[in-house]
Amino acid sequence: MTEEEQQLPVPPGHGPSGAARRLRREAAEISAALRATPRRTVLAEALVCALTAAFGLIPLLLIPPDRPVLAVLEALWAVLLVAARRGRPVAAVLCAFPLVMGANVWVLAVVPLIVLSATRRIAPPRRAWRIVGVACAALAGLTVAAGLFRWETLPMKLAENAVSAVLLLLLPTLAGTMLGRRRPMVDLLRERNSYLEQTRTLTDAAARLEERTRIAREMHDLLGHRLSLISVHAGALELAAARQAPPLVGQVELLRTTAGTAMDELREILGVLRRTDLSDDTGTDRGTYEDITALVAQSRQTGGGPVELVWSVPDTVEVGARVRQAIHRVVREGLTNVLKHASGAPTLVEVRGTDAGIEVDVTNGVPRLPGDSQGGTRSGLAGLQERISLLDGAFGAGALPDGGFRVTAWLPSHTISTEAARHGPVPTASEPGAAPLPHVPRPPSGGTWRPGPSSPLSAETLTWPRVLGAGCTAVVVVLPTAGFLIVLLVLAALR
Structure with missing residues (x-):
């Protein structure tokens, strides 16, 4: 390297310092995401990672593999992919293909779960299929590279890994994309259901207000007129009683004041009926x-x-x-x-x-x-x-x-x-x-x-047929994968 090349400035983001900054930034983002995640979700994810580690490492103590160091590394790699499948689904799918041809057969049971959970979170579905296609192509390239020095076993290895790719990558991707396509549809139906509930509430409120207004109008026209007549006649009776029957003046005055009070209360009730919010029961x-x-x-x-x-x-x-x-x-x-x-x-x-x-x-x-x-x-x-x-x-x-x-x-x-x-x-x-x-x-x-x-009915109740259909179809799709894994694990245990 010449002296001029040594004096050229390093572009930002390159070199050891740039890599360190990217790692620190990535660590800060992961830490912020963990703090924002509900504690219940964090505990559930930690439990899933622990179960993955136990499932990938404990059988190695009972049945030692041919390459124990590589088997342990594969188990730890599977744990990292399980932890990354929610936040980095694309990276989880792309990094899962080496486990298909690894030395730890117990980790194969985790690969379909990683792919299914990750592809659910990748949108649109065609992007998930492109990513899985890249993973399958990388698996084929790795298989050919590993069999360059043993050409007689290369066709068999290609056939085995092709079957593994179909059962462990493609079928879980199909189930994951079906479940992922259901999520926005359920969200849309939930929004429509909320809109319909709000519309129903507003319609009921308008109907109640119209009925209260009609009742107030009827009360004003009928009771108001009668009470006004009673008040007028009571006033005239009070004047007559003052001249002709003074002992009855108090009773007649009480009749007139009671009629006036009834009129005031009627006006108050009419005002309450015409208000849209009955919680504000103000007045006298x-x-x-x-x-x-x-x-x-x-x-x-x-x-x-x-x-x-x-x-x-x-x-x-x-x-x-x-x-x-x-x-x-x-x-x-x-x-x-x-x-x-x-x-x-x-x-x-x-x-x-x-x-x-x-x-x-x-x-x-x-x-x-x-x-x-x-x-x-x-x-x-x-x-x-x-x-x-x-x-x-x-x-x-x-x-x-x-x-x-x-x-x-x-x-x-x-x-x-x-x-x-x-x-x-x-x-x-x-x-x-x-x-x-x-x-x-x-x-x-x-x-x-x-x-x-x-x-009111929730949105999930309105979408039960769709939910059951998508779930049942996804289960049917992954049944061959489950059978394949059971056979592999039984053979590994009997070996």
Whole structure:
């Protein structure tokens, strides 16, 4: 080498320093890939590599081969190929062909698994076939090179390696490409299924919104008109009672204010129905101590008998808007039932709060006039049960042994969304009319469970016929390979 050639700069990436940099870069990429891989996958791959090493090395201790060093090197090479088949599938296929004509017959059982697993990850399939063709050509060239000095055995070696190439390389490649072609098809079907599920969800939401809008329109046209007439006539009656029957002014005023309150509540319900998200149950601040006190006072004024309120909700308990709304509805429904079915009966309203939730009880004694009630449809109690179950609470209502009646409910302190409730069963109490619930700071354990809506079918369910067809075909393809390996291993063990 002349002095000028020695002074020429080495191109980047060449020479010992460039090779060292490439090795360091490759090691860094492998390390980053290992850190990004789930731990479960890493452990599974480590177990597969250990089994490959054991299968390739342990039989050598029982049946020593003719060339033990080469057999051990082949087993270690097979372990490296097993580890590289996921990240470097092309290199794994190209480097697997020397094992076909190696000295370690036990490693031959690993070659089809390496080729099948690697060709699944090579896309498109024609690229996998080109790579396997290169591997087969390299195997043929290596066979000819090894038989140059023994021409009499070359035809037999070529025939043996040709059969091995067909059974250990080509058939596993066919099975691998079939399974690899199935993967993008399943992904496409999964995407289509997700799109259809989203479309169905949007369609259902639009249908629900349209139905709620229709109900709101009907309620506004019918109930709104009737309540407006009641309010107008009650106002006129109040003026007439002030002149002609002063003792009835309070009752008539209560009638007018109740009609006005009903109109306000109707407007609030119509606003909720027209909203697309029922989780935002905002509006008037109901369910507070002042609100419940007003309900109790109104019940006393209406002639409902002695009504006592026991409020023991600590200030530290956080109560959401929907929970407060449910407290208001439970107390109002309980007091309304007392007025309708047990007028004049002593009533106790209890609202207790703990860190776990809120307990509401409305208990009335025996009515003054037994048999005065004609019974009801229990639609109000059914509506309360549905409302409280949506909040993941518990509800119960039933007659007491002494002839009274109790409405009780347990509500969580924080509102639980409907989507969260769909992931598990929703606890509810027994049906209206069953035994009342015990006073415990958790949902009663004696209630029934209402399962959530069924989850949509997954994409795998929709593609079971295709999955089974591809899997069965792949198994049929590799059956000759399995039979060939069994014969080889049995012959090696009997030798």
